[in-house]
Amino acid sequence: MRHALVALVEDKPGVLNRVASLFRRRAFNIESLTVGHTEQKGISRMTIVIDSDQTSTERVMAHLYKLVNVLQVADLAKAPSVNRDLALIKVQAEKETRAQLLRIADETGAQVVDSGEKTITVEITGEPDHVDSVIGRLQMLGIIEMVRTGLVSMVRGDEALLLSEAHFDFNSEKKKENQD
Amino acid sequence: MQRTGAQILWETLVRQGIKYVFGYPGGAILPTYDAMLDYPIHHVLVRHEQGATHMADGYARASGEVGVAMATSGPGATNMVTGIATAMMDSSPIVCITGQVSSKFLGYDAFQETDVTGVTLPITKHNYLVTDVGEIERTLREAFHIARTGRPGPVLVDITKDAQQASLEYEPDTKPIRLPGYRPSHQPLLTDTEHAIELIHKAKRPVILAGHGVLMSGAMRELREFAERAQIPVAMTLLGIGGLPASHSLNLGMMGMHGEAWVNHAIQESDLLLAFGMRFDDRVTGNLKSYASNARKIHIEIDPSEVNKNVKVDVALVGDLRQTLQQLLPHIRPCDHSEWLEYIERMKGDTAVRDIKNLPDYGHLYAAHVIHDIWQLTRDQETIIVTDVGQHQMWEAQYYKHEKPFSLITSGGLGTMGFGLPAAIGAKFARPEAHVWVIVGDGGFQMTQAELTTATQEGIKVNVAIINNGYLGMVRQWQEFFYGRRYSATPMRSPDYVKLAEAHGLTGLRVTERLQVERIVRQAQDTDGAVVIDFRVEQEDSVYPMVPAGADLHAMIRRPKPNALVETAVDK
Numbered sequence: 029m030r031h032a033l034v035a036l037v038e039d040k041p042g043v044l045n046r047v048a049s050l051f052r053r054r055a056f057n058i059e060s061l062t063v064g065h066t067e068q069k070g071i072s073r074m075t076i077v078i079d080s081d082q083t084s085t086e087r088v089m090a091h092l093y094k095l096v097n098v099l100q101v102a103d104l105a106k107a108p109s110v111n112r113d114l115a116l117i118k119v120q121a122e123k124e125t126r127a128q129l130l131r132i133a134d135e136t137g138a139q140v141v142d143s144g145e146k147t148i149t150v151e152i153t154g155e156p157d158h159v160d161s162v163i164g165r166l167q168m169l170g171i172i173e174m175v176r177t178g179l180v181s182m183v184r185g186d187e188a189l190l191l192s193e194a195h196f197d198f199n200s201e202k203k204k205e206n207q208d
Numbered sequence: 209m210q211r212t213g214a215q216i217l218w219e220t221l222v223r224q225g226i227k228y229v230f231g232y233p234g235g236a237i238l239p240t241y242d243a244m245l246d247y248p249i250h251h252v253l254v255r256h257e258q259g260a261t262h263m264a265d266g267y268a269r270a271s272g273e274v275g276v277a278m279a280t281s282g283p284g285a286t287n288m289v290t291g292i293a294t295a296m297m298d299s300s301p302i303v304c305i306t307g308q309v310s311s312k313f314l315g316y317d318a319f320q321e322t323d324v325t326g327v328t329l330p331i332t333k334h335n336y337l338v339t340d341v342g343e344i345e346r347t348l349r350e351a352f353h354i355a356r357t358g359r360p361g362p363v364l365v366d367i368t369k370d371a372q373q374a375s376l377e378y379e380p381d382t383k384p385i386r387l388p389g390y391r392p393s394h395q396p397l398l399t400d401t402e403h404a405i406e407l408i409h410k411a412k413r414p415v416i417l418a419g420h421g422v423l424m425s426g427a428m429r430e431l432r433e434f435a436e437r438a439q440i441p442v443a444m445t446l447l448g449i450g451g452l453p454a455s456h457s458l459n460l461g462m463m464g465m466h467g468e469a470w471v472n473h474a475i476q477e478s479d480l481l482l483a484f485g486m487r488f489d490d491r492v493t494g495n496l497k498s499y500a501s502n503a504r505k506i507h508i509e510i511d512p513s514e515v516n517k518n519v520k521v522d523v524a525l526v527g528d529l530r531q532t533l534q535q536l537l538p539h540i541r542p543c544d545h546s547e548w549l550e551y552i553e554r555m556k557g558d559t560a561v562r563d564i565k566n567l568p569d570y571g572h573l574y575a576a577h578v579i580h581d582i583w584q585l586t587r588d589q590e591t592i593i594v595t596d597v598g599q600h601q602m603w604e605a606q607y608y609k610h611e612k613p614f615s616l617i618t619s620g621g622l623g624t625m626g627f628g629l630p631a632a633i634g635a636k637f638a639r640p641e642a643h644v645w646v647i648v649g650d651g652g653f654q655m656t657q658a659e660l661t662t663a664t665q666e667g668i669k670v671n672v673a674i675i676n677n678g679y680l681g682m683v684r685q686w687q688e689f690f691y692g693r694r695y696s697a698t699p700m701r702s703p704d705y706v707k708l709a710e711a712h713g714l715t716g717l718r719v720t721e722r723l724q725v726e727r728i729v730r731q732a733q734d735t736d737g738a739v740v741i742d743f744r745v746e747q748e749d750s751v752y753p754m755v756p757a758g759a760d761l762h763a764m765i766r767r768p769k770p771n772a773l774v775e776t777a778v779d780k
Contacts, residue, residue, distance in 0.1 A: 083520065
């Protein structure tokens with residue numbers, strides 16, 4: 029199962045290396061990793077997407093949690109959340125396909141952000157599935173170059189990921205099994 | 209008052225209560241060594257930086273306090289890597305301080321520049337690069353705090369030469385340490401505690417697995433009370449040895465790859481495992497698929513990342529072992545498991561005793577004899593045994609009966625050959641009143657034998673018992689069992705250890721048969737200064753029982769009687 033782990037980390041040199049190194053040496057494959065500023069100065073937020081079972085995910089979270097520069101860790105796969113991915117896609121756009129490209133952009137909500145003599149660059153932001161489907165439709169026109177930012181994620185509703193003392197319930201999965 | 213970075217470093221160390229630093233000077237740490245002369249610190253000059261880290265480690269394990277190792281940049285720092293990884297695997301609190309090239313050269317491949325924080329990232333609990341004199345004190349205070357709290361471990365602080373040289377107006381920092389992302393302590397949830405108690409009371413065939421955490425959290429009394437009240441037998445991990453006296457009726461002995469058969473059978477047949485401060489290492493579990501497959505499992509562990517790592521457990525109580533046992537104890541009812549205990553006792557029979565008795569002791573010398581006799585001759589004194597890694601280490605664990613905690617120091621997790629002698633020197637500094645014996649193989653001793661000179665220079669009294677079988681014994685044993693006795697690169701020559709000792713101005717002794725053991729051990733005890741004893745033991749002796757790597761825990765290779773290889777070799 030795909031898990032979007034969110035980590036609030038101290039904005040210090042080497043922290044990204046510590047996090048990435050942890051995933052490497054514990055043999056977890058990172059699907060995407062994004063880092064950016066938060067509302068608080070000195071604190072960055074990482075969104076790390078991994079494809080892993082629940083037990084391994086809890087284990088890697090416990091490892092993350094142990095890093096001195098990591099302040100808070102959460103698995104957003106557990107809660108309804110807003111997920112966004114952004115892609116810039118440079119598509120081949122000869123005279124005959126230009127109209128088709130613009131129609132796809134129009135239908136999917138992609139923005140034209142640049143155009144050249146033979147290409148048009150579009151930007152698409154949305155749920156990763158939506159971005160996937162747009163890419164799929166553009167592929168037949170010929171994608172010259174593409175970049176995706178990777179997932180960013182936030183829990184829906186009033187709840188917020190705060191820096192307060194996080195508590196790990198290590199027996200959560202067992203309890204769920206017992207209830208089932 | 210105006211202070212340089214180097215002075216601030218020593219002021220901070222002195223304020224941390226540090227008395228000994230094990231180290232080796234060099235270019236990038238020169239300002240710090242210069243300032244050291246003005247502070248009440250005893251510096252132990254090692255012969256190789258690996259030795260410094262093992263000494264700091266041995267010091268930490270013997271004293272329970274943080275050990276400090278120091279080295280210069282580049283090769284000085286990289287030589288520390290093995291010792292840091294050793295301390296990491298065995299949760300030993302050490303702080304390593306390394307000099308680094310001046311900050312303006314960082315990243316330019318300057319002379320003796322190595323990215324040591326990068327190199328040691330996966331083998332330290334945390335590490336720091338300090339380029340600013342104003343950060344030295346705060347960083348060192350954090351380093352000591354991180355090293356000693358929670359699950360202890362090594363912390364490395366790399367300080368650039370210019371930060372050591374720069375000065376500022378200095379006032380000691382007494383503010384509390386602020387590390388918002390560091391949460392060393394956890395509290396088990398009440399519902400989980402209740403669940404654990406329920407499982408304990410329901411169990412018919414429970415076994416406690418006592419690990420290093422018993423010693424690290426100081427839970428010896430709680431373990432004993434718990435085991436006695438609930439009448440649960442206790443199996444020890446290698447690093448847990450000493451957590452319960454070997455003579456205690458509930459102490460089964462060591463578990464795992466070279467654990468006695470009844471211990472491993474008891475684990476496999478149990479219906480409840482109580483893992484106390486241990487991490488289900490592969491040397492302890494064997495094949496995970498068949499490991500205690502009918503047992504419920506309760507794991508009391510300070511490190512959340514150890515939970516469900518190797519073995520999936522039914523209840524995890526994440527917290528300090530001693531505190532958690534104190535919380536559990538009032539709820540534990542006296543239990544009766546006499547049927548289970550008698551069953552284990554029947555499995556036990558008298559195999560271990562018989563083993564020693566059955567070894568021919570006229571004209572022969574077995575490692576088991578040597579260790580048994582050293583035990584007999586040192587058991588009434590306060591003794592610390594420090595081992596190296598290999599066959600002798602396992603024989604020590606089997607035949608030396610440790611009654612007291614912190615009386616065995618050994619490299620468990622990393623299995624670092626060369627650990628023994630330097631770790632013993634560190635242990636002797638920590639507890640000078642204790643008698644320190646190094647039990648070491650001929651292979652491991654030769655890896656760090658240069659530290660004998662350190663012991664001599666420091667006038668340190670350690671007794672070095674070299675279990676000399678002319679092979680890299682444990683590897684030879686694997687070759688005998690699993691590679692058709694093709695001894696590839698395991699036959700090994702030694703120098704004349706008696707002459708080697710004498711070249712150091714020390715006493716060197718040799719033992720070739722059992723009847724000499726007592727006299728020579730007593731002579732070593734009565735001699736001032738370090739003594740090296742060359743025990744010429746049977747060459748093709750093996751450690752039994754043995755669970756082949758990855759095999760089921762109950763599928764042990766048992767002791768042959770008698771050992772054909774050894775007997776024939778001698779009769780020739």
